[in-house]
Amino acid sequence: MTELTSSLSPSMSRTRTINPVPWLLSAPGAIFFLALLGMPLIMTLILSFNSFDYSIGIVSSFGLENYYEVLRDSYFHEIFLRTYSISIAVVILCIIIGVPEAYILSRMRNPWRSLFLVVTLAPLLISVVVRTLGWVLLIGGNGLLGKFLEAIGIAESSAGNLMYTHTGVILALVHVLVPLMVISVWAALQKLDPAVEHAGLSLGASHGTVFRRVVIPQILPGILSGSLIVFALSASAFATPAIIGGRRLKVAATAAYDEYLNTMNWPMGAAIAIVLLVANVVVVMSYNRMMERRFRRTLG
């Protein structure tokens, strides 16, 4: 976000008097956003301070009970802890899988490179519901994974049933999000000068050392921004944890959904949503700060 704004050129027409043209041009979009994004968010914030009574419904009062409950109650603790531990696991696995894959892709020759780049990116365009369904069929009770494990004699076929487990949710989320990590690292690799790698090799470093000491430091920004996207999206993921985790493994997004559409406790659902939003914004903002400081340091 900041990258784009900072790269914009200062304007050509620099008049001291206020020019109404940019205001008029951006007014339709700005009004639309303030009315249809600002109002709903403010309303949700207000709703989260209301209380809820099972016989009356929503009581418009002002209190912090919902936040107390979300932040204190062990039930919600467990949900948020689960949400973020799943997200961290997904990020780590996406780094372990996505970074080498992006590197391998960048060293391929065409046409293989374009072909596999499309193969990697294509799943992004296919609905998350479809991709998650694939995992249900693979790791479900009678799935292929169980049959495979049984056939090669590692374990009984029931070991392949990962439905309603952390492993299953993490596996499917990695599948959904790893292309984003590959793209991010791929973009960073495009700026890499292969001559530096050759220099490392000719000076006697092994491939492993060159990758660790030459390539990794240069693509670190790509890895970090990929991690940020993957983390934010897995912390707020709904479809995959809802289908594979089910009721047994609630995460923040599915908990908010249940409060809204099953329990009908809207104020509580709103409080969960606000906590999720604030956590997300804090993570993204602190990341941006960190990157800005890094940039300033490297630029002197």
Place this chain on the structure above:
Amino acid sequence: MLHNSKLALTFHSLFVVFLLAPLVVVMLVAFTPNGYISYPTNGFSLRWFVAIFEYPAFIRAFWNSLYLGVAAASISALLAVPAALAIVRYSFRGRDALVGLFLSPLMIPHVVLGVAFLSFFSQIGIYGSFWALIAAHVIIVMPYTMRLVMASVFGMDRSAEKAALSLGASQWTMFRRITIPMILPGVAGGWILAFTTSFDELSMTIFVASPSTTTLPVQMYNHIAHTVDPLIASVSTVLIVLTVLFMVLLDRLYGIDKVLIGKG
């Protein structure tokens, strides 16, 4: 030229298998002749594709998603073009805040947006209408349109505009005949990205869609939450095939890596 080692190629093959296995499995199950989830080991059958037509809910949801995607992408483009021109070409107080506002939906979890729209729409009494759904989708696709349109306005050579003006064209003629054609690739790329985002959106839509405005992802999710059968596999297969066709078309017209890497 650096080469990939055997180990690297093995890793790559496993990665491709990991990425494609779930999709291949869905497509295999869709062809089963049996009445339950199974691989077509005893012959291929198209019965589950025929069955889709016996469930008008899926057909209706498909058309809803299509109309919704087209409407949301088009409205977002109409709002994004003038806003991008203002943001890129003028410096004015509040410009950064405006960029932040238009890109903010990227930072807000879709579930939170869903919760917010549900309360808002029911409060003002338009919950369940198709227009409410379109408005919600315009908000979530706007960042994608905005980024691509801003990039194309930023990268545009303005000498052609100056030439048009000096030759006596009016501002409007210049906009229509010079500016629009020159930023069209960016606008089209943004539109496509917006359309696909809208078409696949589930986490927000599930809060806002009513039974009469159900979209395809919501319909599929509700079906899976209830039961997993070969029907949902055949619907998914149709969707995969349509997506691949769309992608081939996109690649021919535009270069798919350009559109998708713009998304990251």
